[in-house]
Amino acid sequence: MAHDPWQRSYDSPPSGAVPADESQQGAVPGRVAAPASQLVLSPQRLRRLLGAVAAISADMDIRTVLHxxxxxxxxxxGARYGALGVLGDDGAFTDLITVGIDDPHLCAAMGLPQGHGVLHTLVADRRPLRVPDVAAHPRSAGFPTGHPVMRTLLGVPLTVRGTVYGDLYLADKTDGTLFDDDDENLLTTLASAASVSIENARLYDHLKRAAEHFQRRMLPVLPDLSPLQAAVRYEPASELPRLGGDWYDALVLPDGxxxxxVGDVTGHDVEAAPLMGQLRNMLRAxxxxxxxxxxxxVSRLDRALTMFEDPPMATLVFGRIEPGPDGYTxxxxxxGHPPPLLIGADGSARYLAPARHGIPVGIDASVPRFNHAQxxxxASTLLLFTDGLVERRGQDIDTGLGDLAEQAASLARAPLDDLCDALVPRSGQVFDDDVAVLALRTPGDPAQ
Structure with a gap:
């Protein structure tokens, strides 16, 4: 069982708890103990408060905001320790963000607070709480092995749109004094401002997820391309807008x-994704x-795009893989697209980049298109991808292309899914643009 150092029951008020203001005893639940308008701060502390509000509003990633x-x-x-317990819809704690306890193994061993401690009391009471001596509290359960011993506690609930989102609490001031009214009022004011940042971050996260879901639904599920093996990946840009124009497609034609x-419609907004869908379907037909x-x-696609008053532009690589008596071609x-990468089973890798390549579609239907063959x-692997895989801010694209070839060559014999997972990791990688990847591998024996 995880420990809550300040456990106590719901059925009695906390012994040793000091209300911020006796006049607040009958206050409406959810109302803060001291509105910001009642705060009297020194210029230095006011600047620190404004700086703190600015700091928590500077990011839209929800966990970064909480930290x-x-x-x-x-x-x-001026506290030595701090924590923010996040509540789920069922009222149980789903996350705990801590400051001052630097050992991640200790935090993992402690686990999340249980439903009978002081944190849930804050949720139930919706009012600030001060405990001047944790060890003397009759409901104190002590501390887990290795946990720093904490003497005093100050906590306030975090309320977002009338719902308690979690608890923000501090332990032990660095100067050794007890938490006082000014500390409580300051923390309450910060919590009020923090609720806005939390709500903004939650809305941002919801928008990212909705945009990504919409984008993925527009991409096709590949059919069985046997005897060729195939794998695909799509990853949206790490920052909004997460709607883009990258796509992949593959199908078996009537002639075998x-x-x-793989293509990329110009633009990264609400219009790019529907245009991508139109282009993909036109090209497929x-x-x-x-x-x-x-x-x-591709020339026919160029002419078809002239029906638009403002033709969409896109880069793409369009090809045919054909079996023959001597293998596949x-x-x-x-x-105008990044060149395909051919990876040999022997670990060689080279880009298929002939001197003549065309301009993006949608610009000028009279410009000729070129055909190439390889x-x-x-057991070779053909990798088609969009520029988001190799472009990074402040880095030359040739560097990105070189890094990709080197990484792909080292995985020449890896299963295609492993290759794609390495090139387009689902976490830990920041992409400035959305990324689409299509990988195909020929059979080990071309006579199959």
Whole structure:
């Protein structure tokens, strides 16, 4: 069982707890003990309060915001330890953000607070709480092994839109004094400002998730391309807007060839994703109906885009993978897109970048398109991707392309899913742009 050093029951008021103001005993639940308008602060402390509010409002990642709230509170009040317990919909704690306890193993061993301690009392009472001597409290359960011993406690509830989101609490002032009315009023004011930042961060997170869900729903599920192996990945940009124009597609054509495409519609807003869907469907229909050389299909797409008053622009690589008596051949046309990467089973890697490549589609339908062809050795991997995979702020794109080739070559014999997971990790990687990847591998024996 996880420990709460300040456990006590619900059925009696906390012995040793000091209300902020006796006049608040009959206050409406949820009302703070001392509104910000009643605060009288020195210029220095006022500047620190404003700086703390600015700090917690400077980010939209919810966990970063929560951590900044605890840091700002401990610094502002001059406390040695701070924590923010986050509540779930069922009233149980779902997360605990701490400052002052630097050992992550200790925090993990302590676990989350249980439902019978002082933190839930704060939730139930919706009012600040001060405990001048934790050890003397009749409900104190002590501290887990290795946990720093804490003497005093100051806590306030965090309320977002009338609902208690969690508790913000501090322990032990660095100067050894007890928490006083000024500390409590200051922490209450900070908690009030923090609730706005929490709500903004939650809305931001909801918007990111909704945008990403919409984008992923617009991308196709690949059919069975056997005997070719295939794997795809899509990852939105790390920051809003998470709606982009990157896409991938693959299908088996009536003549037996496998059609593949990776593209990127210009723009990153609400309009880019629907335009991507239109372009993908138009290109798919043209490829399936005509079964022509890739350059001819891309030219037809160019002409079809002239029906728009303001034609959308996109870069893309469109190709056909065809089996033959001597193995597989990849024929393609490039419309201003990063070149495909061919990875041999021997660990070699090179970009398919002929001197002649076309401009993006949607610019000028009269500009000719070029066709290229490349034999695909047995067990080789063809990687098509969008520029978000290799572009980084402050870094030359050639550096990104070189890094990608080196990493992919080291995974030449890895399963395709492992290769894609390494190139497009789901966590820990920051992408300035959305990323689409399509990887295909030929059979080890071309006669199969």
């Amino acid at each position: 900044r709230i605890v840091e700002a509170a401990t610094d502002l009040v 060839a496998t059609c593949v495409v 043209l490829a399936f109906d005509r079964c022509e050389l890739p350059g001819l299909i 990849f024929g393609w046309s490039n419309a 034999a695909l050795p047995p």
